[in-house]
Amino acid sequence: MAAPDPRKTSSAPRDEAPPGPADSSRASRGDIDLVRRLLAGDEAAFTSLVAAHHGALLRLAQIFVTSRHVAEEVVQETWLAVLGGIGSFEGRSSLKTWIFRILMNRARTIGAREGRSIPFSSLEEPEGDTEPALDPSRFRPGGGWGRPPGRWDGDTPEKILLRKEVLGQIEEAIRRLPAGQRAVVTLRDIEGCGSDEACNILELSETNQRVLLHRARSKIRALLEPYIEEL
Structure with a gap:
């Protein structure tokens, strides 16, 4: 998945990319540096981010939708939301937590649309x-x-x-x-x-x-x- 230039990508709504409540794993210097590189359109930075988290995101998405195909769609939309909303990242949690929270929101949205999701109340x-x-x-x-x-x-x-x-x-x-x-x-x-x-x-x-x-x-x-x- 090639990285579109975040500066030319429409920002995702803030409620799709929430920073989440503060936790003990606040953004590290590495996170902040990676965000700066993403904002500068660094494709290598995006590639490394995908390599680090794509598999884990897919495993988590598969819990909440009943098809691997739909789970892959959830993950793809998550990466698009990350690129579109990276400028809103505030560092109140780790970049990993922020990305996974986006995934959870996308799983909720896509699962409801497909009518096949496991309810989050579970x-x-x-x-x-x-x-x-x-x-x-x-x-x-x-x-x-x-x-x-x-x-x-x-x-x-x-x-x-x-x-x-x-x-x-x-x-x-x-x-x-x-x-x-x-x-x-x-x-x-x-x-x-x-x-x-x-x-x-x-x-x-x-x-x-x-x-x-x-x-x-x-x-x-x-x-x-x-x-x-x-x-």
Whole structure:
């Protein structure tokens, strides 16, 4: 995707490219330098930005629309909005957070237009929700483990992660998560986002993000245990 000159591109509406609430990952000097290069029409800067984030944007978009084709459209429109709105970047969050927030807005817009989106309300855990993080059958009636989880220490996880079939099971376990849990674990554990960054991108409270992440990790681990026990 060639980079059009941002100076000649109509600016995206501000509500499509929100800076988001301030977080601990404010714009770095590298971010500011990259923005200056983009404003100067530097195609190499745009190419490096796409290379750094395109795959992650596509993975996140696929959570909220039910077609890879639509997800790719979301990502393409995100990059156009980035170029059109880069002059409005205020540095109150990292450039990465700002771009991902644009993606979330575009996914909401395109998903509604296609009539096939997963509702964004699914990111929030229902109030009073009492879903256990672990299957209650694993505990004895009086408390304590009836069937304790397998050990994940030593060098076993490294050996497991090298096995193609188990990697496939990890991907499948993530795909089976509810949208909110999948989005949080994708950002935190696959894309390496910090807690504040994930909260800003998904517009979640810290408490809700922490609950979603804990439940997602617990479910993934539970689904992987049969494979671990066989090793």
